[in-house]
Amino acid sequence: MVEVDIQKTAHEMIRNGTWKFEGGIFYQALRLPGGKAVVAGYNGEDFIIPEDLDDGDKRLIEERLFFILGLGTDLDSFYAEISDSPFAFLAEEFRGLTVPAAPSPYQALMEAIAQQQVSFDFAQRTIANLVMLAGKRVGEVYAFPRPEEIAQLGEEKLREAKLGYRAQYIKNLTALYLEGKLGLDLWGWGVEDAIKYLTKFRGIGKWTAELFLAYGLRKNVYPAGDLGLRRGMAKIFGKRVKEVKERDVREVIEPYGKWKSLLAFYVTCYDRKTELERKVKIQNRRKNSGW
Secondary structure: OOOOHHHHHHHOOOOOOOOOEEEOOOOOOOOOOOEEEEEEEEEEOOOEEEOOHHHHHHHHHHHHHHHHHHEEEEEEEEHHHHHHHHHHHHHHHOOOOOOOOOOOHHHHHHHHHHHHOHHHHHHHHHHHHHHHHHHHHEEEEEEOOOOOHHHHOOOOOOHOOOOHHHHHHHHHHHHHOOOOOOOOOOOOOHHHHHHHOOOOOOOOOEEEEEEEEHHOOOOOOOOOOOOOHHHHHHHHHHHHHHHOOOOHHHHHHHHHHHHHHHHHHHHHHHHHHHHHHHHHHHHHHHHHHOO
16 A cells, blocks of 8 residues: 655645654644644654643644645555556656645645746745745744734735735735635535635635645636646647646546646646756756856
């Protein structure tokens, strides 16, 4: 049985300052229902939870870490599904990788908005800026800001995070969420109904809604129009990026049924890896040529 590789999974998580991987242990700052922030961990076998918490909070933390790391993913079945496909090489390339998820739907939406129309690397920096501006420090990491904490930041302060126009979306959607006008606990909703509902709110387009549902609620959906996903598909099938449209991505991914979200994530990770390798090669050539 293929075990979840927590190091590989952590490597693909947003570097937002709320977690760390150290000494083979994944540590995550979490908020308890009363607002208290704690750091808990998982070492691949056992959960590492502060002893002074009651049993209810300990169970909640275990459930959250299980959710964040996708520990229930049946990777054997997934790899069997893609074994005779053009994606078969991804099973060895990323063996043990699961889709990481956000600790809460609110965090997932805020981080999805921060990724709009910018590179993944730039988005990570802006999210980390936001976390340091409004989050609660717990040891070496921060707990992601609660909506009340973000609401207290003025738009000018929000812009210090380098969020650009996305700062206004974050501010307005946070206000709607606190007022109960924007619901994010869409666990029992179908994907299409959830997308239709979410995209009624300014600042949430289809791409953002799909990313939120995958990252925040683990719905079996993926942002087919995502540049990284389209670029990864282009590399795998020997095409130019502009030749791969959203409909082309769906045509290839949809037949994989319950595994389509995980497959799309693997393709996206493949694009990130190859883009990084390409950039390193360019830098090395420049160094060697004396640029």
